[in-house]
Amino acid sequence: MRDTAIEVSGLRKAYGDKTVLDGIDLTVEAGTIFSLLGPNGAGKTTAVNVLTTLTGADGGTVRVGGHDIAREPKAVRSVIGVTGQFAAVDELLTGEENLRLMADLHRVGRRSVPELLERFDLTGSAKKLSSTYSGGMRRKLDLAMTLVGTPRIIFLDEPTTGLDPRSRRTMWSIIRELVADGVTVLLTTQYLDEADHLADRVAVLDQGRLVAQGTPAELKRQIPGAHVRLRFAGVSDLDAAARALTGATPDQESLSLKVASDGSTKSLRALLDRLAEHEIDAEELSVHTPDLDDVFLALTGHNSASTEAVAK
Amino acid sequence: MSMHDSAIMLRRNFKHTIRNPISVFNAILFPVILMLMFVYVLGDAFSVGEHYVDYATPGMILLAICYGLSATAVGANSDMTKGIINRFKVMDVSRGAVLTGQVIASMVNNVIAVAAIVGTAYALGFRPSAGLLDWLGVAGLVLLLGFAIGWFTVALGLFAKSPETAGLGVVPLIMLPFFSSAIVPADKMGAGVKQFAEYQPFTPIIETFRGLLAGAPHTGDVIAALAWCAGIAIVGYLWATATFTKRA
Numbered sequence: 140m141r142d143t144a145i146e147v148s149g150l151r152k153a154y155g156d157k158t159v160l161d162g163i164d165l166t167v168e169a170g171t172i173f174s175l176l177g178p179n180g181a182g183k184t185t186a187v188n189v190l191t192t193l194t195g196a197d198g199g200t201v202r203v204g205g206h207d208i209a210r211e212p213k214a215v216r217s218v219i220g221v222t223g224q225f226a227a228v229d230e231l232l233t234g235e236e237n238l239r240l241m242a243d244l245h246r247v248g249r250r251s252v253p254e255l256l257e258r259f260d261l262t263g264s265a266k267k268l269s270s271t272y273s274g275g276m277r278r279k280l281d282l283a284m285t286l287v288g289t290p291r292i293i294f295l296d297e298p299t300t301g302l303d304p305r306s307r308r309t310m311w312s313i314i315r316e317l318v319a320d321g322v323t324v325l326l327t328t329q330y331l332d333e334a335d336h337l338a339d340r341v342a343v344l345d346q347g348r349l350v351a352q353g354t355p356a357e358l359k360r361q362i363p364g365a366h367v368r369l370r371f372a373g374v375s376d377l378d379a380a381a382r383a384l385t386g387a388t389p390d391q392e393s394l395s396l397k398v399a400s401d402g403s404t405k406s407l408r409a410l411l412d413r414l415a416e417h418e419i420d421a422e423e424l425s426v427h428t429p430d431l432d433d434v435f436l437a438l439t440g441h442n443s444a445s446t447e448a449v450a451k
Numbered sequence: 452m453s454m455h456d457s458a459i460m461l462r463r464n465f466k467h468t469i470r471n472p473i474s475v476f477n478a479i480l481f482p483v484i485l486m487l488m489f490v491y492v493l494g495d496a497f498s499v500g501e502h503y504v505d506y507a508t509p510g511m512i513l514l515a516i517c518y519g520l521s522a523t524a525v526g527a528n529s530d531m532t533k534g535i536i537n538r539f540k541v542m543d544v545s546r547g548a549v550l551t552g553q554v555i556a557s558m559v560n561n562v563i564a565v566a567a568i569v570g571t572a573y574a575l576g577f578r579p580s581a582g583l584l585d586w587l588g589v590a591g592l593v594l595l596l597g598f599a600i601g602w603f604t605v606a607l608g609l610f611a612k613s614p615e616t617a618g619l620g621v622v623p624l625i626m627l628p629f630f631s632s633a634i635v636p637a638d639k640m641g642a643g644v645k646q647f648a649e650y651q652p653f654t655p656i657i658e659t660f661r662g663l664l665a666g667a668p669h670t671g672d673v674i675a676a677l678a679w680c681a682g683i684a685i686v687g688y689l690w691a692t693a694t695f696t697k698r699a
Contacts, residue, residue, distance in 0.1 A: 191541045216543035227534035229463065231470045243459045244544050268470070284538070 142169040144292050144323035145190065149199035152185055159185045161347035162199070167325055167340070169291075172318055174338035175327040178435070181344040183327035184224060187296045190325070191221045204292050220290030224297045226277035227284075230270035234261050234280050237269055241287035255283040259313070275306030282313065293317060295326040299333060311336060331434055335359075343438055350438045362429050362437040365402040367410060370395045370423040383417040384410070402426045453545040460552025467526060468556060478519035478560060479567045486511045486568060489634060490575050497635050505579070508572040509660035510633025512589075513653055515564035516597055517628060520604045520621045523557040527608030528617035531698060550691055553608075554601040561597035579664040588663045592676065596656060599680040600624065602687030609694040632657050652679035 145167035152160040159182045167173040175183050188194040190201055192212040201208045204218035228237050238252045256262045259279040264272065269280055278298065285293060298314070299307045314337055318324055328334055334341045335355045343351040343358070351358055371377040371394045380396050381389040388397045400406045407426075414421065468475055489511075490504050499506040530536045530549070539549050569577075581589070604621060611617035630648050631637070637648035648654055655675035662668030 193537060193540055213543055216541055219541065221538070221541045223534055223537055225534045227538040229535055230529075230533070231467045232463070236466070240459065240463060241542075244456065244539075244542060246455075288542070 151198035171339040174334035177344035220285035235265040245288035456548030464556035482515040524608035557601040558597040599684035606691035
């Protein structure tokens with residue numbers, strides 16, 4: 140039995156008459172990565188703000204690192220590290236000075252500064268003002284600053300939003316290394332693949348409620364698998380293909396056919412063989428893996444953007 | 452505890468000042484230019500009953516303090532809007548330290564600008580009859596006013612939505628000296644403006660500077676100046692800390 144790093148029960152938060160968090164319950168075990176998955180406006184950032192003592196809760200209890208956030212906020216702050224959605228670096232200081240500032244404030248020696256610069260591949264830019272850094276470098280510096288105090292529990296609010304694919308990979312491997320050192324990570328994301336790659340457990344947040352919780356594998360079992368989309372030249376081909384491939388969903392308007400498939404070469408070959416048997420040619424074939432929208436559709440019955448669309 | 456954090460924050464604010472020399476230069480140069488303009492170009496047109504540079508210097512000291520405030524407001528706002536304050540908030544850093552650092556850095560800017568103005572005044576023939584104690588009084592009031600208005604400006608900066616609005620927010624503070632006895636005596640102004648000039652906070656403060664530099668401060672002015680400073684400091688401090696706690 141592992142220790143519990145974060146324990147949230149019945150958490151509520153409202154701004155005016157707008158309920159942002161509507162009774163959240165979750166438990167994060169020490170030394171694991173927990174991902175809060177949801178679209179913009181689901182309440183992810185508010186949840187992080189409450190859990191990190193930035194904003195007060197309106198109801199429920201939250202314990203972080205064994206301390207109650209309302210009664211012992213100082214104790215909570217001493218064990219956590221937070222990297223917000225927007226890189227909170229001091230732009231008028233160099234990368235090195237930013238890290239030194241953190242070391243001084245945490246009252247730890249500055250010895251860790253060169254190590255962190257090295258680890259985050261920032262040694263070459265250490266003496267440059269952080270205002271000259273690229274988005275990816277800023278995020279790395281931001282995370283390095285969070286690590287200065289060697290926090291046991293780290294909150295990352297959308298750590299890869301806006302990063303290019305390469306920086307994103309780097310960030311992922313850094314996050315994995317953290318957990319290897321025994322740190323607990325709670326991260327929020329809008330990307331299913333990010334949660335899938337990193338998290339031990341995922342909770343799906345929709346309009347302030349948790350609509351599902353489990354391991355990535357458990358969640359994916361609840362959502363429709365990958366599918367293949369075939370586009371045809373005409374209605375006759377489409378109809379013929381729809382007859383040949385049982386369980387496929389035709390769409391007359393786009394002349395396309397959606398076929399359930401796990402995307403493996405074996406299933407694709409079987410699919411193509413079947414088309415060849417009936418002498419049907421498709422104009423285009425594309426493989427789709429489930430994304431956040433599929434998860435939302437499956438779990439909530441509406442897609443992640445539909446509430447906004449209705450509001451308009 | 453808090454002293455340690457404040458010292459670190461102050462060092463951070465100093466670095467900001469050094470990295471952003473244009474704003475400092477602006478805060479020093481502009482009052483000096485205004486002084487040259489008023490004393491050389493316009494001074495002879497005002498009959499103030501004394502050598503104009505002697506009349507204008509106390510007001511210019513105040514103007515020098517006010518001019519530096521836009522840098523303070525913009526700095527406080529950048530910290531707030533760029534998220535670095537949230538980092539400090541979740542770090543168990545003394546919450547007052549972040550703000551204290553900004554206020555003290557602002558006061559240091561004030562002292563530099565005032566020194567530049569007094570130096571310019573001497574070059575223009577300013578010869579006050581103030582003794583050592585009077586000068587200490589002037590220095591004390593500069594610091595007190597810098598402290599009070601520094602807190603007020605930090606509050607304004609924290610409250611503003613963006614650095615641009617923060618910069619605009621201090622414009623009234625920069626304009627206020629013109630509607631006081633800084634440039635010409637209040638009793639020479641038109642009705643309405645005259646009453647405003649007589650009762651606004653900067654007038655007794657300027658009159659206290661004037662009295663101290665002449666070697667004979669009026670007790671009434673001194674009391675009013677101290678009371679205004681205390682009031683501005685309390686309002687500024689409460690506003691700043693409340694805004695700091697509330698805005699996440």
